[in-house]
Amino acid sequence: MQGKGIIKFFLVVMLLVTAYQYFFIIPTNAVEADAADYAQEESGQTEGEEFRMMRAYYLDSISNQEVFSIPLIKSFTYQDLKAQQLNLGLDLKGGMSVVLQVDLREFLRTLARNTKDPTFDEAINKASQAQSNAQDNYIALFADAWREVRGDKDLASIFSRNDALRDQIPMGTSDAEVIRILRDQADEAVASTYELLKKRIDRLGVVQPNVSLDAERDLILVELPGIENAERARSFLTGAANLEFYDVKRIDQTAINALIEIDQLLERRAKIAAGRDSNYVEAKTYRYDTLYRADDLGNLTTEIDRIDTTEVTNQTAGPLFSIFSPNNGNLGPAVLGVATERNLAAVKDMLEDPEVERLLPRDVIYRWEASPLPIDEQGTLGDLYALYQLDLPRDGVAPLTGEYVTTASAGPQPDGQLAVNLSMNSEGARIWARMTTEAANDQNRQVAIVLDDRVVSAPRVNGPIPGGNTAITGGFNVEEADDLANMLRVGRLPARTEIIQESIVGPSLGAENISRSITALLIGFALVVLFMIFYYGGGGIVSIAALLLNIVFIFGVLASLGTVLTLPGIAGILLTIGMAVDANVIIFERIREELRIGKTVQNAIQDGFSNSYSAIIDANVTTLLIAITLAWFGLGPIKGFAVVLMVGVISSMFTAVLVGRLFIDWWVNKKGDLSFWTAPSKNLFSNINVDWMGKRKISYAISAILVVLSLASIATRGFDLSVDFKGGYSYTVVFDKAVNPQDLRAALATPFGGEPIVKSVSTDNTFNIVTDYLVEETALVDGKEPQEVVLAALHTGVQAATGDSGLTLEQFSDTEAESGTHITSVSKVSPTIADDIMRSALWAGAIGLLLIFLYLLLRFNKPRYSIGAIVALFHDSIIVMGVFSFFWGRLGFNMEVDQAFIAAILTVIGYSINDTVIVFDRIREFLNTYLSRSKTEVINDAISTTVSRTVITSFTTVLVVLVLFLFGGSSIKGFAFALIVGIAVGTYSSIFVATPIVHDLTKEPEVKISEGTPTPAKA
Template identity: 40%
Template sequence: MQNKGLVSVFAILFGLVSIYQLSFTFITNKVEDSAKEFANSKFTEDQPHERNVAEARYLDSVANNPVFLGVDYKTAKEKELNKGLDLKGGINVMLEVSVKDILKGLANNTKDAAFNQALENAKELQKTSQDTYLESFFKAFEALPGENNLASPDIFFNKNLEDVIEVGMTNAQVKPIIEKKIDESITSAFEVLRKRIDKFGVTQPNIQRIGKSARILVELPGAKDVDRVKKLLQSTAQLEFWDVYKFEEVAGFLQAADLKAGEIESAKSKTATTVETTQEETDSTASEEDDVSKLLGGQDVKDSLVDDGKSNPILSKMVSLGSQGSPVIATFRLKDTSVVNGYLRNPQIKSLLPNELRFAKFVWGLPEANPQLDGEETSSLYALKGNRNNTPPLGGSVVVDARQEFDQMSRVVVSMQMNGQGAKVWEQMTGNAYQNQSQIAIVLDDIVYSAPGVTSGPIAGGRSQISGNFTVPQGQDLANVLRAGKLPASAEIVQGEVVGPTLGQEAINSGVLSFLLALGIVLVWMIFYYGKAGIFADIALMVNILFIFGILAGLGAVLTLPGIAGIVLTIGMSVDANVLIFERIKEELAKGKAQKDAIRDGFNNALSSILDANITTGLTGLILLVFGTGPIQGFATTLLIGIATALFTSIFITRLFIDNYTKNGKDLPCSTSITKNLFTNVNIAFLKKRKMAYIFSAIMLTISAISLFTNGLNQGVDFVGGRTYTVRFAKDVNSAEIQDNLIATFGSAEAKTYGGDNQLKITTKYKVEETGTEVDDEIERMLYETVKKDMPADMTFEKFVGDQEGKSIGRMEYYKVSPTIADDIKRDSFWAVFGSLIVVFLYILLRFRKWQFGLGAVAAIFHDVVIVLGVFSLTYKFMPFSMEIDQAFIAAILTVVGYSLNDTVIVFDRIREFFGEHPNWKMNRVIDVALNSTLGRTLNTSFTTLIVLLCMFFFGAESIRGLLFAIIVGIFVGTYSSLFIATPIMYDTVKRKNIEDLLDRKEEEEAPAVEA
């Protein structure tokens, strides 16, 4: 090998750079371990929040202290190897900004019937369309009957857009303007979210807009307070100041609403006696005063009510009643607020509102733990003084600054400063409230944070405060979102994943264990099989691993569980390259060549096969990188990096050691006494057995097809939408029993053992079409109530959903995908698989110049994919691990494609080489000899790769077990198909069974044979 010195210098420098890049990770781990020890020494396991605060303060205090060679923790943290969500815990969400809300805002909340009908129709179109919401809206608008014009004064020709839209514009002229405005709004939302996240304090956050869509990806590895993050991301920061009704002004309506609700419930059941109400109960002032006096009397109203949910469906759910002069009407359990909302929104009940209350807007206050209900959360009901346009007297746009402070009672508050215009309105509002002895409700995203009275006259200067029993982090977050500004529209989580830090640490532990075990077995096997040459291959392999981690750290890439699987798979590929080289060296030695010549020719002849095999696998990895998201991109990234480093270390590093060892004439047989003659005299007539192989494969394909059409596949939430929870119990549980309980709660649900018998993976499609924090919280609360009886007695809801480090039971992981996102994932997955087949066919066509080779390879790949799908279809109902078809499974399928192709290309390379060497042989003889000559390499590589994968399968993380099982099945099937499907199909598609049909004799004479 020429330029050995240059290769050596490059390898040494690259190794030193990799060690330097990884040193930052060692520094951060050392400091963070010290921080954990400090926090654990100060607080117990029952104080997770205090531990987190103490840990954060410790890290802040030592952030700038030099740790090693002058490098401080802060600097090292910025350059460490990033760990993904599944290794570190945290939250990963896909937010979708509501284009519908933006359109409403641009149209100035118009009441135009055509416009609003088009919005609703667009929502329906989205369920079956891949168009954006805006494209669906345009289609829906144009499909409406009549001449509907977007530029009409009732829609987009208004104060908001009068500078860009004119009367008389056609719809075609208006569309690009609206598209631009929508894009600007989404960009604005992205910037608002970025500012909020920058202030949140999570290290290595990632926020990116997905193309030109309304979707924004937010990744916060290490974020432990998940509820806090979700509120931070989804809060529109729609701050409003409203005048509020007093209790006595609304109490009469509340009782009338309760009576009417009772009538409605009685009518539904058709068994209860109809409760009669008179018109005087709502219209007569005298009767209303009587009702109020009853409510305000000395008797306990709630004790006089029958809590049967029918006679008094509203008041029977009441925890406490408001008092005279108070802005609170009544207090209810948090879990009952949605039921009360349903009654208050009922048209029959709304019609009972007297004229002076007809614009009243009912909203809820911040949830608070009620000590009288063992800490269960309650919320207070308020009635805001609305108006015909439903607009507040003062909005949050006037706020120019906000910060978390402490009031005179040392309570956490958020102080705000308004601009001049806001200060004037605020002074007028506070003056009226002082004069009328009333309150002003401070409302953020339709939640009343506080409703203070004014005791000292009008407030000048635009200063105000929000209070609400905040913790310091809550106060900081509220000030953060107010400073960053409001989102131009609501942002809903359409895809989300929450991983507790405990699962992340367990994943690291299992990943490291399986990695080291697999590595150890491969290292020992290479020495056992190839002797001293195996030692050199092992050294090259270790250098390869160092390079991979160094490049990942240097690029700022994220290491995930699938990424670790990619690295482990790269070990097998790196070994494969050395196996090819050593097998070719053995062949050259068997021909009687001198050792120096045998080594040179062995490397040269193996180069073509190595390049072909790695390029084809690299192409599938590239497709994964383009079409995949999140962890799948992590898998593709490590796979591509591993391919590049494996090529360098296998070809150059191994060669350096071999040349240095043999330069003084030392013997290097590339085998041991046990393995010396393995596979040397094998003579299998592969082509004669092709008919039996065709029959066997046809049977397997038929069984797979029948199962796919009858049993189908266990499609995960990635493809159908839904919510998945990983729940761990203190003891082993019966999954079937819990599944029955869940079905009774949600209507449809699935519970499967996930890992140990004390852990379940629970999936439900309940309210899958609905988004929002309230819905997520509702479903988690329903889940908690369903499994609570199997949890310890002291398991509260807060402990169940909490994500503190060291947590051993409760909800450990959460994953959600909306149906729209699921459709997109399914489409991208299809194109990934289909695209890989096209790319493979084109590459082989280009590389071998004959379509028969491409057909054989694609047929083998199709064969392998269908059988792997069939195995999953046949076995997913009884396998003791998750066999869901999700994004990880698509990664596995493409890996199988790459592996099968790798094997097939190496066989084809050897066949093409033998065509050139033996032009007088019959084609069947050439093929059989070529297949037999590659058998040692094929089985050796398959064995080492399987060992690696089996270690990961049995000792690795549960979450990638399905992915690994698919690859393991794929290796068995892929090895078989490269020998008995790809080559025979290529052979049978040649018109005449001789070499001239595949190679032009003139080209053979003018060009040297391509060496494999």
């Protein structure tokens, strides 16, 4: 064997690197043991919710502290130690996962200096509508929309108004060049948003977060293992931290008169729309009753001065005043009026109406207060929010922004109220001093501190504030103040982010998945070990040693790459175990052939290895092509599965082919002999003489029937599409008593406005509930976030189905609960990303097939091989999809078509082509060697000499996947079932579909040589 020294060198290097990677488990376990001791001491428990909370608190508190060091080399924090180890995904650990869409709509508006150009607005709106069912990035969609509506306008006239872009986009710049510049600006904004979010998340205190960027689609994937406060995480991820300081414009009678005119205008329009005379007046009276006392800073207190019954208008309350109460002098000089939380968006829409805006001052903007006002005599917080009128400079930009802030920290004020204390740089200090001086000189006027377009504080200024120091107050608790300080320290996001997919998994479900996955891993590995030793004897022992080394390398490499291991990743490892024996089987079967024709062990080993390389390379390259396709187009767990598959294939080739050869040579040199069979297996699959091609018409008929039946089922029954592909909310709910799914579905129909999908999960009394209720809603619904409304509706329906009126919403939504009826996981997929996932899946399949076709065309240099392989792959894919279409809802496990199913289809394609290439490789070899024989004889012999490898590899792979199906978690049974069906169909198609097509497209050999031509050896 050539190059033994190089192989030994790389083997030693990989062992050392892997050992270094595994070494960090020791200090990490020590820190986590200390955390467990602390939690036990503080909670008095060894498990349970309080124990988990205290343990998490301890680890969060020391996550950035040095806990271990290697002298003279490096010191490590707990975060560093965890980064050296394999990350567990949410389905194995519990936590929260979100996919964020970077909002380039508002980013473009900002670049255009918030132009009111109607053509620009129309293009923006068209691009936003197209984004819900297109895969192109937003800038490309905007470009298409602009070309459609532009008329005689050009983009340069809009974006050249921005001083920062004027040099890049002078007047006369072509639209194509403007779009290119906008794409560059957007790419920079997306990348900057991604980097800033990573810094924010580092301050969130989550151990081993995973943040990745899909720059092609402007998506950011965030996984937060172990996070307990989902609402806090949402605010942390989507808050832009856009801090602005404005002068407050005092309210006068002119402002109130403008509101009255607006209300009357909207009333007239409503009457006309209703088909009534616009002069008709209804007898309505609208009164505002409460007057609040203001403190010295101008802030409203909880004290009520008196009850005021001043009429707003003489007779009428139109659309505006029916939901908005204007200031009649009793709300202080800065507040225009108040509205309830559910009406904030409606009032905003009315004031931004183009016809309405003409009645408002041009030099002001309106911003709602972040917190509600106290509204009753007991001083409790209510549901009324104040609307401030702020002075807008001519350039449309706040006079002072967060970019001047250098430090931010949370701490108490002298009055005990928590605040976020800010320090500014010299330029910020100069601007702040000017603003406060002008406000103090103007009768102690107020200034507004605005965060993400909401007024968090509006103090009255009694004197200039030099030095650039100020504080933000807003009724914060400790966590809110810390989070805001952290966000301001990191800085403002260049573009807003919107959550378009969200998943929350409880730790109990993650623990169950880990337990089941480890069980499946151990059982699958043990079965492969027993079979290989039974079938190959001493050679089987060598293959198991190589397989063990392979698994060690796989976990080490995945840890070093920072890969997140999920359930599909576990499936990838199990599949790798099953497929890792493939190289050994190819080599060992070839060695057995050489031994049967009388060669010595050394010569048989030499020839067995050398004659196997072509088939092994072809088989593994095709699998790699599928894995690369999955990694490129997949999201989240599917990308992780692809990485595991790629690492597994490369590691398997190294350990099975190169390291395995080292082991075998060492054994033979030391012992002088090595067996590659046992007594029971010695003559299995030998002397096979089957007329495979004589049965091809029967196989064509069988395949045609199966394909037609599959297509019929797909056309009539369709698929059980998961939330991944159609959008919606998905909840997994565990009930503490038996529940009839029909009753549950009926009980949920009323609160959801239609029956949801209710499916039983393999675990007792556990159901998956999917609904599209409010999934497309992004605005507040009755003053609440849409997901809160959906959760409340689910809770109402579950109460009705179970008759448990005592089940509180808090108990029901606790994903960490260990008993009682509760949610264990939540997912939300918006229609935008659902369509994106669907298109990605189709592209992944199409490009995977194209890559395989091109590779086979280059490798075999004959189109017939590519055609036979691709037809077989279509055959396999359609039948697997047909099985899923026909049997969903008829078997006792989840058969959703989701991202994992797409991964299974592509894996089946990879496995099937792997099997097919082995047969093709032998056909090519025999056609070039036995020119005196007919093509039918040659192809039959090629199949006969490879059938042992086909059966053994299929058997070992199915053995492992069957264990995954029987012992894996419920969420992976569909994936495993697809693989089992696919392996069976793929094995069949390699012999009875792909090979017959090659046979029928191959001409008979034209060259005849003597009858003494040797016949091929048969296994």
